[in-house]
Amino acid sequence: MTVNRARRFELKPNNVQQTHFAKCAGVARFAWNWALDERQRLYREKQDNERFTNAIEQHRHLNVLKKTEFPWMYEVSKCIPQEAIRNLDAAYALYSRARNAGRKARLPRFKKKGRSHDAFAFTTGAIRTEGTHIVLPRIGRIRVKEPAVLTGRILRATVTRVADRWFVSFAVEEEVVNRTSPAGCAVGVDLGVSHMATLSDGRVFENLRPSRSSYRKLRRLAKELHRRNRGSNNRKKSADKLAKAYWHIGNIRRDALHKATTQLAKNHGEIIIEDLNVQGMVRNRNLARAISDVGLGEFRRQLEYKCRWYGSRLVVAPRFYPSTKRCSSCGHVKDEMPLSERTYECESCGLVLDRDLNAALNLVAVSSTETLNACEDMASTAPARAPRAGSMKQEVNAAIPHGIDG
Numbered sequence: 394m395t396v397n398r399a400r401r402f403e404l405k406p407n408n409v410q411q412t413h414f415a416k417c418a419g420v421a422r423f424a425w426n427w428a429l430d431e432r433q434r435l436y437r438e439k440q441d442n443e444r445f446t447n448a449i450e451q452h453r454h455l456n457v458l459k460k461t462e463f464p465w466m467y468e469v470s471k472c473i474p475q476e477a478i479r480n481l482d483a484a485y486a487l488y489s490r491a492r493n494a495g496r497k498a499r500l501p502r503f504k505k506k507g508r509s510h511d512a513f514a515f516t517t518g519a520i521r522t523e524g525t526h527i528v529l530p531r532i533g534r535i536r537v538k539e540p541a542v543l544t545g546r547i548l549r550a551t552v553t554r555v556a557d558r559w560f561v562s563f564a565v566e567e568e569v570v571n572r573t574s575p576a577g578c579a580v581g582v583d584l585g586v587s588h589m590a591t592l593s594d595g596r597v598f599e600n601l602r603p604s605r606s607s608y609r610k611l612r613r614l615a616k617e618l619h620r621r622n623r624g625s626n627n628r629k630k631s632a633d634k635l636a637k638a639y640w641h642i643g644n645i646r647r648d649a650l651h652k653a654t655t656q657l658a659k660n661h662g663e664i665i666i667e668d669l670n671v672q673g674m675v676r677n678r679n680l681a682r683a684i685s686d687v688g689l690g691e692f693r694r695q696l697e698y699k700c701r702w703y704g705s706r707l708v709v710a711p712r713f714y715p716s717t718k719r720c721s722s723c724g725h726v727k728d729e730m731p732l733s734e735r736t737y738e739c740e741s742c743g744l745v746l747d748r749d750l751n752a753a754l755n756l757v758a759v760s761s762t763e764t765l766n767a768c769e770d771m772a773s774t775a776p777a778r779a780p781r782a783g784s785m786k787q788e789v790n791a792a793i794p795h796g797i798d799g
């Protein structure tokens with residue numbers, strides 16, 4: 394069985410390479426904006442029954458224009474505009490998927506220099522790792538901060554800039570031995586705001602709440618940025634400082650999440666979580682920051698693909714399963730269980746238990762009831778142990794853009 398994984402390394406480009414990177418990022422941004430503009434125009438002029446455009450058509454069109462209108466594009470690899478247009482296609486697909494599911498969504502927007510992340514990608518040509526260096530098309534050997542060792546076939550290399558640092562992320566197709574499900578027994582996981590995750594065996598993964606502790610720093614840096622004059626060197630420095638602060642916060646969050654999800658997927662044959670309505674919860678202004686801090690949506694996304702890697706099974710309890718209101722001992726269901734009540738006290742059997750632990754115990758109980766079958770029907774959320782290779786590849790692929798192995 395093969396799985397797709399992302400491997401990320403920090404680059405140490407020299408001055409010439411940095412200049413070339415900036416050029417690549419410029420071409421990627423230009424191609425995205427050009428394609429978006431064309432799409433918007435086509436959409437306005439679209440007659441009924443007329444087909445909309447796609448990445449392949451747009452790339453063909455851009456290739457024709459390139460010769461006469463944009464000859465400077467030849468200075469960088471031909472992959473770069475092509476991948477930028479593909480990304481736009483993916484952004485449109487995400488938009489319509491969200492719209493069709495009845496969620497709020499925003500159409501793709503134009504990229505502004507200095508405002509959005511600089512990023513560009515390669516899919517063909519000389520892409521490989523050579524220990525302390527990596528090789529990219531048209532650029533050649535670039536130093537990496539730590540030795541880059543990859544096993545498997547490289548599908549794509551994406552270079553991104555964070556403040557003044559450059560990173561490369563490889564999407565790699567790796568061969569893994571067909572794993573049998575880990576020996577550990579089923580575990581219920583209650584996700585929450587006060588603790589990131591409470592397990593039915595009593596373990597707790599604490600929530601680090603990075604942006605709460607760094608909130609004041611972010612505010613100070615944001616103010617500093619807005620005091621600087623537009624276009625000045627000091628403004629660029631301030632912008633880099635702010636971007637670094639955000640990045641640092643993200644690292645703390647990502648690290649905590651990856652550690653928790655890896656532990657779970659590696660050590661338990663079956664993991665039962667609740668089907669949280671994360672988007673609905675974020676709309677609640679009192680909870681929004683706390684939930685974004687913990688990354689509840691990301692928790693589930695990581696569990697999904699890691700369970701596939703380690704051969705464990707992820708079961709999602711139905712949205713309205715009363716995991717918090719139900720007594721884990723006698724099954725009594727309370728009418729009300731406000732968020733402020735941190736302890737579950739059962740009126741029926743007298744059980745007194747931590748609120749989150751009670752919920753986790755209820756979730757683990759799901760695995761042995763008929764609810765399980767209902768969950769298994771939701772193919773995308775509860776992957777079967779041996780799905781078809783084709784469909785699985787696609788799902789794992791979809792997880793790649795942010796899926797950095799921790």
Ligand SMILES: [Zn+2]
Nearest residue numbers: 720723739742
């Ligand atoms: Zn009870």
